[in-house]
Amino acid sequence: TLLVSRYRLPIVYQIGLMVLVLASIVSSVTTSSFIRSFFDVLQLSFVVAILPIVFATFARSERTINLLAWSYVAGHCASVLYGVAHGPVYGNRYQGLTHHPNAFSEVGLMSFALCLYLFNRRPGRLYRLVVLGAIALSVASVLMSGSRAATVVVAVLIMMIPVVERSAVSAFLVSALG
Numbered sequence: 001t002l003l004v005s006r007y008r009l010p011i012v013y014q015i016g017l018m019v020l021v022l023a024s025i026v027s028s029v030t031t032s033s034f035i036r037s038f039f040d041v042l043q044l045s046f047v048v049a050i051l052p053i054v055f056a057t058f059a060r061s062e063r064t065i066n067l068l069a070w071s072y073v074a075g076h077c078a079s080v081l082y083g084v085a086h087g088p089v090y091g092n093r094y095q096g097l098t099h100h101p102n103a104f105s106e107v108g109l110m111s112f113a114l115c116l117y118l119f120n121r122r123p124g125r126l127y128r129l130v131v132l133g134a135i136a137l138s139v140a141s142v143l144m145s146g147s148r149a150a151t152v153v154v155a156v157l158i159m160m161i162p163v164v165e166r167s168a169v170s171a172f173l174v175s176a177l178g
Contacts, residue, residue, distance in 0.1 A: 017049050047106055066121055069114040073134050076111040079104070080141045093146035105147035112138035112154060 024044060028037035054068075076096075083096035083104065093101040115135045119128060142150045 013052075020048065021045055043103060044106075047110055051110070062121075066118065069118055073111050073114055073118070073138075076107050076141065077134060077137050079107065080137045080144075083141070083144065088144075091146065094141070094144040096141065101145040102147050102150075105142045105145035105150035108138045108141035108145065109150050109153055109157075112142070113157065116157070 021041070024041040025038075028034060028041050031037045051072075079096035079098065083094040087094070089095050089101065095101045095104045096107075098104045098107060112135060115131055115138055119131045119135075139154055142154050
């Protein structure tokens with residue numbers, strides 16, 4: 001399916017992806033720790049390119065998209081619980097089931113973004129409480145990882161909620177939270 005499907009990804013996304021990957025490869029080539037840096041580029045490419053393409057390819061229905069999103073979120077929640085059970089690796093930074101605290105924060109960011117998508121997919125108070133719990137674990141994982149950049153991204157995503165939702169109530173809540 002991945003080889004024969006036509007991807008309908010926005011051109012702005014494709015251009016941004018190409019710029020990000022090319023800039024990452026160039027910076028990897030110029031560093032003294034090429035292999036480690038190149039591994040990080042592969043990981044970043046997976047998160048921002050391969051994962052969305054897989055979602056777009058296999059997600060022929062909203063139900064499939066939701067299943068894929070919940071699978072990712074559930075996996076990250078398991079990683080958070082593992083990280084809490086085993087404690088910080090160094091410098092009071094947690095890494096869960098990942099190889100590095102920064103990778104843990106990247107996965108937490110992706111999980112947080114998917115939870116924002118999942119929040120309004122089904123009605124019901126219990127469903128939304130489960131999503132809010134997953135959001136709390138995702139944000140906690142970003143904070144536990146010690147990544148300052150990821151914390152800033154979470155803050156920006158939270159500030160964007162009123163703009164995306166076009167809701168006065170959410171604008172008020174975000175303003176009060178700020």
